[in-house]
Amino acid sequence: MGMERLDGARRGARGGRTLARETASQIKQFIIASRLHPGDPLPSEAELCERLGVSRSSVREAIRTLNTLEIVEVQHGRGTFVGQASLQPLVETLVFRAVMVPGDDFKALREVVEVRESLDLSEADRVCARLRGTRNADLHDLVDIMVAAAERGESFGEEDREFHTRLLKHTGLDIIAQLVAAFWDVHSVVLPQLSIPAPDDIELTARAHGDMLCAAEAGDSQAYRRAVRDHYAPLRRVLERTDHG
Known part of the structure; x- marks a missing residue:
């Protein structure tokens, strides 16, 4: 009898989780269909229950899940609002995976570096087309700061x-920019945890940023791609040495 009750409880818990996932999907569809934007309020818990035809517990569990994913933001005392839907949950998951995968400790990091480089290369034509003939002083200032830091060994x-x-x-590629930032964040957290030293020739990476920018402003996508590869070359070399050391 005890086992039967336990099995029933497990089935009930699984069913509750499934219903909560379905409710979360319905809430996301509601946000999309209603054309809500970050910061817009969601209906109250009671209204969501009535609209979706589900229980309060299902709505609460769904809201907790969506809040964790930053799809909604719960402000206690004020209500629930559409969130920014940032990529931070993705970053945290990838960081955990990268440092916890058994066996090849460097495999996940190599893949992160490959994704970063691929994203930069894939947008070469659009970046160069949109920045051609422009002068971006703020980006040149960043390049100068990076080169100076590299020369000081910082x-x-x-x-x-x-x-x-x-x-x-600057080119209007906001979603790609978010992806690039997310994978950069994964890279920056994982690198020190694997005790990988900074490349001896890191100054080449700093200067490659300037080459990327000048190529983009000249509208030269081939030169831009060469600069991207030069940017990642020092890191690839240190990964290869560490992996085989």
Whole structure:
């Protein structure tokens, strides 16, 4: 009898989770169909129950899930609002996967680097087309800061991230910029956890940012792609040495 009750409880829990997932999907569809934007309020819990035909517990569980994913934002005392839907949950999941996967400790990091490079290369034509003939003083300033830091033997991670995301935002590629920033964040967290030293020739990476920018402003997509590969070359070399060391 005890086992039967336990099995029934497990089935009930699984059913509850399934219903909560379905409710979460319905809430997302409601947000899309209603053309709501980040910061817009959602209906009250009671209204959602009535609209979706589900229980309060299902709505609460669904809201908790969506809040974790930053699809909605719960403001206690005020209500629930459409969230920013940032990529931070993706970053945290990828970081966890990268440092917890058994066996090849460097496989996940190599893949992250490959994704970063692929994203930069894939947008070469659009970046160069949109920045051709322009002068982007803010990006040139970032390049100068990175080169100066590299010459002093200092890191320039914050400026590196800002350069890549701002470059893409200048071209209107906001979603790609978010993806680039997300994978940069994974990279920056995982790298020190694997005790990988900074490349000896990191100055080449700093200067490659300037080459990327000049190529984009000249509308030269081939030169841009060469600069992207030069940018990642020092990191690829240090990964290869560490992996085989």
